[in-house]
Amino acid sequence: REAARKEVVKDLDAGGFLVEVEDYTNNVGYSERGNVPIEFYMSEQWFLKMDEIAKPAIAALKDGKIKFHPEHWVKTYFHWMENIRDWCISRQLSWGHRIPVFTCEKCNNVMVQVEAPESCSKCEHSSLTQDPDVLDTWSSSWLWPFAVHSWPEDSKELSYYYPSNVLVTGPDIIFFWVARMIIAGYEFLDEIPFTDVYFTSILRDNTGKKFSKSLGNSPDPFDLFDKYGTDAVRFGIMLMAPQGLDVLFSETRLEVGRNFMNKLWNASRFVLMNLPDDWEADSEIDYQSLALPERWILSRMNHAIADVDRQLKRFHFNEAAKVIYDFTWSDFCDWYIEIAKTRFYGNDETAAQMARNVAVHVLKKILALLHPYSPFITEELWSTFKDDADSDLIVSSWPTFNEKQVDDAGEKSMELLKDIITSIRTIRSRMNVPPSRKAQIVVRCDDKGAEFIDHYFSIISSLAGLDSFTAGSDLEKPSHAATAVVGSYEIFIPLEGLIDLDVERNRLDTRFAELQKHILGVENKLGNANFVDRAPETVVNREREKLGEMKNELKKVETNLGLLL
DSSP: OHHHHHHHHHHHHTTOOOOOOOOOOOOOOOTTTTOOOOOOOOOOOOOOOTTTTTTHHHHHHHTTTTEETTTTHHHHHHHEEEEEEEEEEEESSSOBBOOEEEEEETTTEEOSSSSOOOTTTTTTTOOOEESSSSSTTTHTTTTTHTTTTTTTSSOHHHHHHHSSEEEEOOOOOOOOIIIIIHHHHIIIISSSSSEEEOOOOEETTTSOBBBBBTTSSSSSHHHHHHHHOHHHHHHHHHHHTTOOOOOOOOHHHHHHHHHHHHHHHHHHHHHHTTTTTOOOOOOOOOOOOHHHHHHHHHHHHHHHHHHHHHHHHHOHHHHHHHHHIIIIIIIIIIIHHHHHHHHHSSSSSHHHHHHHHHHHHHHHHHHHHHTOOHHHHHHHHHHHHTTOOOOOGGGGGGOOOOOOOOHHHHHHHHOOOOOOOOOOOOOOHHTTOOOOOOOEEEEEHHHOOOOHHHHHHHHHHHHHTTTEEEEEESOOOOOOEEEEEEEEEEEEEOOOOOOOHHHHHHHHHHHHHHHHHHHHHHHHHHTTTTHHHSSOHHHHHHHHHHHHHHHHHHHHHHHHHHHHH
C-alpha cells in the first residue's frame, strides 16, 4: 500500500492534477491483531435482516423469562437490540462455513439453499457458481445451544438439554453471542435457549487493559500453577472476582489461595495424625451428648452450608468462596482444631472420640463445599477420610442444611468463650508475656459467670496460657494488673511474676519517646504547605495513615505504662 500511494502521487503530478503536497496529522485505525493500518474499501456483502427476528428476544428479558447476573447488563442488551442493524454475515476468509448461495451463470438467478442445486430453478441451466465468501463465525456460534445435539432432527438428547439452565460468559460478547443465541432459539425452536446468563469478571492488568493474547499482557496460567498450585490459582481468582466487576489482576491475591490450601492441608493432616490405626467413624453423631465446642462447630457449619447455597443461587460465586474461606480458616482451623487438641491429648477417651468424629465430619463437609473451586486437593484429601460407603467426591452428595444442628444459644456461649480467650491473648501479647509463662486471672463476675469460667477453664487455660483462676462478684483488682472487659466479665491479669516490671517500664518509656519524636516529625511535614501541595497524593495519604497509626500506638503505650506504676 505504501508503494502504491507513491505511484498514485506520481500519476497525479504527471497529469497536472497535483495542487500541493503537505504533511498533516491523521487518525489511522490499526488492527489490534495484525497491528497494521486498516484500509477501507467498498464491497458487496451478504446481510441478514434482523429487526423482526430480534423482537421475541427483546420480550424474553422484558418478561423475565431470561435473567442476567448481574442485572445491570440488561441495559447493554436492550441498547443493542432496540437499535439493531442488519447483520453482515459474509466474510472474505479462506476457512469457514461456505455461504449457501448459488448463482446461475446464464441468467444470474440467485438461489439460497443448504444443498447445492443441480440446475437453475429459473432457466434450468446446469452451470452454477457458489459464492466464494464464508459465514461470520458468530452465525455458526448462535446455533450452539441446539446444533451440538441432533438438530434439526428431534431426539431425546435435544429435548433433555434444550433449553439449558445457565450460560456463563463474558460481558464483552453480550450482543455477538448471547443475544444472537436467544434470537436463534426463538427463530428455529420457538423457545429460549437458557434461563439465566452469568457474566464473569474481566481480568485486567495493572494499567487496566484487558488480558489479551495479542497484547501479551497476561501471565501464563501454567507458570502460575507451578508457582502457587492449580487449586490455589482457581480459588484465589474466584475469591478476588466480585460479580460483574472487572478485576485488576495481582499475584498477591493468589498467595491468599496458596495459604488457604496450605492451611486446609495442614489441618487435615493434623486430624489424620490423631486418628488411631483402627479408628472407625461413628455412623451417626449423637448430637445430644456433644459438648459446647462440638455443638458450636456443627451449628457454624450448617450456617456456612446455608450461606454458600444462598450465595450460589444469587450467582455470587466470590461471596460463596469467602464463606467457605472464613468458616474453614477461622471457625474450624483457628478455633475448633485448637480446642480439639485438648481432647486428643487429654485423658478422656470419650471426649477424644467425640472430637475425632466431629472433626472428620466437618472436614468432609468443607471438602465437598470447596470441591467446585479446588477439585484436586479436595479429592485427594477426601480419599484419606472417606468411608467404604462413600463415593468419589466429584459424584458425592452436596452438603445439605440441617436445622436440628443449629444451636443459637450454643453459638452465643461459644462467642463469649472466644472473646474471653482473645482478650487474655491480647493482653499477653501487648505486655510481652513470654508464651512459656503461665498466667493467673482474677475474674469479677456474678455466680453464673463464675460457673461458666469454671466449667470451661480447661479450654481457656489451654488456649490462653493460664494455670489458675479466681472468680467472684466482690473481688478487688490486684495491683499491677492488666484489665479486659468482656460483656459482664472484668478480667484482671496480675503482671508481677509474669514479666520484669522494670525492664518493661524502660522498654515502654523508650518507645513512648520514639513515638513522640516520630509524630512531631510527621506533623511538621504535613504542616508544610510545599510538601502537601507538591508531593503525590498517595505519598501524602500514606504520611497521614502513619500519623494515625503512631498516635494509636502511643495511646496503647501510655495505657500500658499506667498499669506498671
